[in-house]
Amino acid sequence: MNGLRGHRLNVAVGIILLFMPFWMGAIGGYTELASRILVMGLAAMSLNFLLGFTGVLSFGHAAYFGLGAYGAAMAIKYLGAGTMPAIALGMLVATLAAMVIGALIVRRRGVYFAMVTIAFGQVFYFLAFRWNSVTGGDDGLTGWHRAPIDFGVATLDIFGSDKAFYYFALVIFGVCVAAMALLLSSPFGRTLIAIRENERRARFLGVPIEFHIWLSFVVSCLFVSVAGALYALLNNFTDPRALRFDLSGNLVIMAVLGGMRSFWGPLIGAAIFVALQDFVSSRTENWMSVIGLVFVLVVRFFPRGVLGMLRNAAKA
Amino acid sequence: MSLLQVEGASKRFGSLVAIDDVSMTVGPGELRAIIGPNGAGKTTFFNLVSGLVAPTSGAILFEGRDVTALAPEKRVALGMARTFQITEVFPELSVADNIRVAVEIAAGYRLTPWLGGAGRAGVDAKVSELLRVGGLADKGGVRVGALSHGDQRAAEIMMSLALRPRLLMLDEPTAGMGDQETYEIARLVRRLHRRAGLTIMLIEHDMRVVFNLADRIMVLAEGRVLAEGTPQEISESDKVQAAYLGKAAA
Ligand SMILES: Nc1ncnc2c1ncn2[C@@H]1O[C@H](COP(=O)(O)OP(=O)(O)OP(=O)(O)O)[C@@H](O)[C@H]1O
Ligand SMILES: [Mg+2]
Numbered sequence: 001m002n003g004l005r006g007h008r009l010n011v012a013v014g015i016i017l018l019f020m021p022f023w024m025g026a027i028g029g030y031t032e033l034a035s036r037i038l039v040m041g042l043a044a045m046s047l048n049f050l051l052g053f054t055g056v057l058s059f060g061h062a063a064y065f066g067l068g069a070y071g072a073a074m075a076i077k078y079l080g081a082g083t084m085p086a087i088a089l090g091m092l093v094a095t096l097a098a099m100v101i102g103a104l105i106v107r108r109r110g111v112y113f114a115m116v117t118i119a120f121g122q123v124f125y126f127l128a129f130r131w132n133s134v135t136g137g138d139d140g141l142t143g144w145h146r147a148p149i150d151f152g153v154a155t156l157d158i159f160g161s162d163k164a165f166y167y168f169a170l171v172i173f174g175v176c177v178a179a180m181a182l183l184l185s186s187p188f189g190r191t192l193i194a195i196r197e198n199e200r201r202a203r204f205l206g207v208p209i210e211f212h213i214w215l216s217f218v219v220s221c222l223f224v225s226v227a228g229a230l231y232a233l234l235n236n237f238t239d240p241r242a243l244r245f246d247l248s249g250n251l252v253i254m255a256v257l258g259g260m261r262s263f264w265g266p267l268i269g270a271a272i273f274v275a276l277q278d279f280v281s282s283r284t285e286n287w288m289s290v291i292g293l294v295f296v297l298v299v300r301f302f303p304r305g306v307l308g309m310l311r312n313a314a315k316a
Numbered sequence: 317m318s319l320l321q322v323e324g325a326s327k328r329f330g331s332l333v334a335i336d337d338v339s340m341t342v343g344p345g346e347l348r349a350i351i352g353p354n355g356a357g358k359t360t361f362f363n364l365v366s367g368l369v370a371p372t373s374g375a376i377l378f379e380g381r382d383v384t385a386l387a388p389e390k391r392v393a394l395g396m397a398r399t400f401q402i403t404e405v406f407p408e409l410s411v412a413d414n415i416r417v418a419v420e421i422a423a424g425y426r427l428t429p430w431l432g433g434a435g436r437a438g439v440d441a442k443v444s445e446l447l448r449v450g451g452l453a454d455k456g457g458v459r460v461g462a463l464s465h466g467d468q469r470a471a472e473i474m475m476s477l478a479l480r481p482r483l484l485m486l487d488e489p490t491a492g493m494g495d496q497e498t499y500e501i502a503r504l505v506r507r508l509h510r511r512a513g514l515t516i517m518l519i520e521h522d523m524r525v526v527f528n529l530a531d532r533i534m535v536l537a538e539g540r541v542l543a544e545g546t547p548q549e550i551s552e553s554d555k556v557q558a559a560y561l562g563k564a565a566a
Binding site: 182183186187188189190191193194197198200201202203204205206207208209212215 | 428
């Protein structure tokens with residue numbers, strides 16, 4: 001349905017991502033920036049599963065991003081876990097938290113839902129902030145790093161090579177994005193889009209709205225936690241800011257900026273956001289004002305986001 | 317046994333008594349029209365039966381089962397489907413996808429994360445059939461929001477029908493329509509009733525439609541049942557003439 005059409009766009013995105021570490025260098029970027037775009041893109045697309053395709057706004061997704069990050073980081077630091085088990089543990093912790101918190105909040109709607117998501121999200125922030133001995137507190141969790149992945153026949157040195165990490169992240173990104181695309185084009189996905197379109201009609205077709213929103217929330221948090229785990233691996237570090245509500249807000253900005261009605265929109269929003277952040281913050285302290293300005297202009301003149309604008313231009 | 321049984325249902329909104337001690341039954345295969353002046357409580361009555369609002373007192377029984385405390389979506393699962401006075405559809409989705417959602421839910425696929433070829437073919441066939449029955453065969457790919465009022469109505473009715481309901485409740489399906497559209501909808505309702513044997517409750521202001529289609533008519537006024545009977549009995553009732561038909565004729 002909406003936003004999933006256009007195989008050409010899928011192929012184009014695939015090719016761009018496949019070569020990003022190479023063309024990044026040509027335009028003054030670097031591989032780590034490419035990885036950051038990928039990871040934040042996955043986070044924004046995951047948020048958009050809930051926001052753009054179920055019509056439910058969460059301002060607390062940083063909590064699950066951060067739980068994924070801390071889960072993976074702590075698994076490596078304290079348990080000596082390998083890369084994949086670390087990611088899995090981050091996902092598990094975040095998803096369990098999302099299941100419990102989701103159940104507590106699904107009855108709220110609109111701005112009330114958004115507000116309770118912030119409130120619950122901040123709980124984890126303060127926990128990470130205060131619990132010094134385990135989380136490293138405000139200084140973050142250091143003293144660990146991602147390890148090369150041993151496939152038996154060969155090793156992928158994601159630690160030593162930035163490019164190797166990028167392609168490792170790209171594979172995980174691809175799996176997650178494909179899973180979300182499949183879900184959205186399934187009967188289950190259609191019930192979510194139906195809820196977005198008209199909650200009353202969906203209910204009177206027999207959809208238990210709260211349960212489906214809960215499921216969508218959990219799926220969305222599950223994928224955002226993968227992004228969080230990758231983010232910790234990318235930086236070999238995580239700190240409480242990975243859990244804080246301003247990150248939640250940034251994810252919403254990325255989704256809206258790129259176009260929350262389109263499947264790839266949030267990835268484009270994330271790319272613009274992360275690139276601007278990188279470029280502007282090296283020149284001025286006030287990078288958030290620049291992003292804010294871009295955001296306001298896009299929302300004002302292209303309510304369907306940057307991708308929506310490009311689509312309209314292509315049609316004309 | 318009656319399909320639907322309403323026992324002493326009342327609904328208050330603050331000091332306003334929108335439905336006042338209404339009891340009625342609808343038998344299987346019946347087409348029951350509900351008429352009454354504006355604000356009589358007809359829509360509120362549908363809301364009570366379908367579960368959108370809870371009655372202040374009284375009970376709703378469906379196939380002998382007390383559904384008064386049941387959520388709307390659970391009543392839908394038992395076979396109660398409805399349309400709304402102001403059409404409720406998924407405006408940004410195509411006509412076919414609107415109906416598809418309903419077909420998939422009816423087939424028990426609402427949690428299915430992946431549907432195989434056979435399942436999809438079954439759904440497609442059902443969607444095509446419903447599009448045809450609703451006179452929407454050539455509009456399957458059109459965004460519902462872009463359809464005419466009458467076609468949106470037809471789409472909403474076909475979505476409800478996709479659920480294979482045992483009781484279909486239609487709230488003013490011809491409201492705001494021209495003669496031709498009204499005729500099309502009336503013909504569709506008659507077909508569903510006569511050919512498919514569907515039990516239907518119909519709120520309707522157009523008396524030609526009512527007297528043409530209904531087996532029995534319930535007249536509501538100020539939340540109370542003013543009269544109930546066959547079209548002939550209702551048209552001959554002095555009470556109804558005075559309170560309602562008289563006014564409409566004047
Ligand atoms: N949710 C509500 N809150 C308060 N009052 C309500 C509510 N719903 C209906 N009412 C009131 O209850 C009364 C009955 O309304 P209802 O919509 O059931 O009438 P109706 O017979 O369907 O009228 P119409 O022919 O205009 O559709 C009206 O006075 C209406 O204002
Ligand atoms: Mg009404």
